[in-house]
Amino acid sequence: MLKIGELFREEPPEDVWELRGDRLLWQELGRALAFRLVPESGLELERILEEAFWEATGHSLSFCNQVLVDRFAENGQSRGGISGASWRYRLFPIVVERYEKHRASIPA
Template identity: 50%
Template sequence: MGGTVGQLFDEEPGQWGLRGDPFLWRDLRQTLGTTGLPACEADLRHVLEAAFREATGEALSTCDAVLVERFAKGGMSSGQVSGDFWRNRGLPLVLERYRKAIGP
């Protein structure tokens, strides 16, 4: 099984939760760009949750919204990352792409 976790982030979602979400998406794509695809979905989930915590300082499971200063580019909600988006849209999307990448 080839490929990297970062490649699962190549195509961006059409809709975001908060203004910092696209910056986190791109940050994770770069950060995980050389991380090989793990052998199972549970391991991928662990990698993604650890990367989320590293990037935001918050646990994905309990994060509501968090300000990530380096993603703040101006504007009222700039730099805000939505835990809800990542739990309900971002993470499931990446996991779905993983399942397609590894095949049956």
């Protein structure tokens, strides 16, 4: 059975990352969801991803544009910035697309 964390295994292309904390959040979410089975529907996956974003950042994905996460600050060069728009429109859609490809490959 596929685990949600496996959908995070391969990182997106370099041009997808908007802020330095985005890659760190990607890695953290992959670990946090490593043992959780993929749900039966894409809508449920989206709910799980939004909940994981909330738990990791303390912010609702629906209402944030940019979030600062102190634990993602790297040697003072990054303030731990997370781009809500990037997660809404680029990063989570990559995860959902991978999920849909997996679901389509399962024999009926």
